[in-house]
Amino acid sequence: MTYLLGVIGDPVSHSLSPVIHNMWIREHGLDASYEALRVERGDLGPALATLSERNALGFNITLPHKEDALALADEASDIARRIGAANTLIRREDGGWRAENTDAPGFVRSLMDAGIDVAGCRVTLLGAGGSARAVAISLTDLRADITIANRTRERAETLVRETGITADICSLEEGIATAATADLVVNTLSLGHSGESLVLPKASGQYFYDISYGKAAAATQKEALAKDWRPLDGLPMLVAQAAYSFEHWFGILPGTAEALERCRRLVEATA
Numbered sequence: 001m002t003y004l005l006g007v008i009g010d011p012v013s014h015s016l017s018p019v020i021h022n023m024w025i026r027e028h029g030l031d032a033s034y035e036a037l038r039v040e041r042g043d044l045g046p047a048l049a050t051l052s053e054r055n056a057l058g059f060n061i062t063l064p065h066k067e068d069a070l071a072l073a074d075e076a077s078d079i080a081r082r083i084g085a086a087n088t089l090i091r092r093e094d095g096g097w098r099a100e101n102t103d104a105p106g107f108v109r110s111l112m113d114a115g116i117d118v119a120g121c122r123v124t125l126l127g128a129g130g131s132a133r134a135v136a137i138s139l140t141d142l143r144a145d146i147t148i149a150n151r152t153r154e155r156a157e158t159l160v161r162e163t164g165i166t167a168d169i170c171s172l173e174e175g176i177a178t179a180a181t182a183d184l185v186v187n188t189l190s191l192g193h194s195g196e197s198l199v200l201p202k203a204s205g206q207y208f209y210d211i212s213y214g215k216a217a218a219a220t221q222k223e224a225l226a227k228d229w230r231p232l233d234g235l236p237m238l239v240a241q242a243a244y245s246f247e248h249w250f251g252i253l254p255g256t257a258e259a260l261e262r263c264r265r266l267v268e269a270t271a
Contacts, residue, residue, distance in 0.1 A: 003032040004054045005249065008047065009062035012036045016263050017060055020242045023262065024254040032057065044068045048089075048097065058090045058249045060242070066130055073099035082163060083133045088245045100248055103134035106241025107211070108142065109256075113236055116184065116207060118144040124179050125149065126172065126198075127188035128156040131211060133163055135186055140165040147182070149175020177201065184209065185229075187220060203229040211237060214267040235263055 007017040013036060021034035037059075039047040044065045051059070061069040066085035070076055073086060074096035080086045086099035111118065121144050125136055128150040136159060139146050146167040150156040156169045170178075179185050180201045187210040191197060197219035200208070208229035210217040217233045224231040239260045247253040 001031065001055060003030075003057040004035070004051065005032055005057055005059060006035040006037045006051075007060040007062060008037045008039050008044065008065060010038050010040050010064060012038050012062065015062070016238065016266065017242060019262065019266065020239060020259045021246060023259055024243075024246055024252075027254065028250070028252055030250060039065065041065070042068075045072055048072065052091070052095075056091055058088065058245070060245055061087050061089060063130075069097075070099050073097045075099070077101065079104050079137070082137055084162060085130050085133065087241065088248060090248050100245070101134060102241040102244035102248070103131070103237075104138045105244050106237045106239075107135055107138045109240035109244075110232075110234075110236040111142075113240075114207075114232060118142050118184060121145065121183040122147070122181065123184045123186060124175050124182040125167075125186050125188065126175060127190075128152070128159045129188060129190075132188040133159055135188055135211065136165055136167065137163055139186075140167075144184075147175060180204070180206065182206065187211065190216075191220070197223055200224060200227045200229065202227050205230055207232055210234060213238065215271065218271065235267065236260060239263060 007015050015036050018034050018036050025032050041064045066087055069086040070080055076099035080099045080101040083101050086101055087103050088100040090098045092098055123139055123144045123146050125148045128148055148156045148167050149170050149172050151172045160167050180203045184207045200223050208224035209232040210220045211234035213233040213235040221231040239256045243254050243256050
């Protein structure tokens with residue numbers, strides 16, 4: 001009996017998740033396949049009903065369905081509810097779905113693997129969208145001192161209120177202008193996907209972490225390096241969150257080093 005897994009989103013053809021998960025499926029000799037599944041906004045419910053007939057074991061969920069995935073689930077983890085979104089669905093034995101969010105632990109794992117301890121550190125978080133919620137909650141749990149910089153102050157205030165975290169709030173312009181006073185800057189803005197970039201101040205070796213990767217992160221990574229930041233991209237977070245999803249489905253936490261190396265090669269080949 002071959003189990004179906006996949007990543008559901010729109011767009012989704014660019015996703016590296018099938019590469020990652022099918023590698024682990026082969027490595028562990030599992031009878032399963034992982035596919036990229038394009039589902040338009042608003043159609044997640046009917047899609048899950050149809051996919052359930054294909055012996056579906058679980059799915060990763062990406063834009064624009066993360067909030068809908070949480071709403072459609074029959075149960076949800078505490079972290080998914082705190083974030084207000086699910087990036088992983090697990091089929092329950094009695095039917096229905098359990099919602100999880102592995103973005104938060106994936107982000108934490110990427111910091112640990114990079115040797116970054118943010119406890120007591122000043123962190124500037126650029127952006128207040130869905131991805132920023134997982135990052136903000138993770139940083140709070142790690143006892144960082146957070147400032148959220150966003151174009152719209154109201155959206156940042158909503159993030160703070162709905163997640164229950166403590167954070168200072170400022171405009172995006174102010175956050176960028178004062179970024180060098182932080183020990184770490186995390187960029188969750190989607191500028192790179194539309195060809196835009198940031199103009200950063202001169203730093204003195206602090207980390208600049210863009211949760212995007214590949215072409216979407218290339219301009220900010222180049223700018224950060226030119227201004228004496230230590231740039232990091234989101235590939236380690238992508239692979240780490242995938243590993244935690246895999247564990248939810250199969251009870252196996254796979255190694256990430258080989259998957260990360262393969263993803264890095266694929267990204268560099270298309271740069």
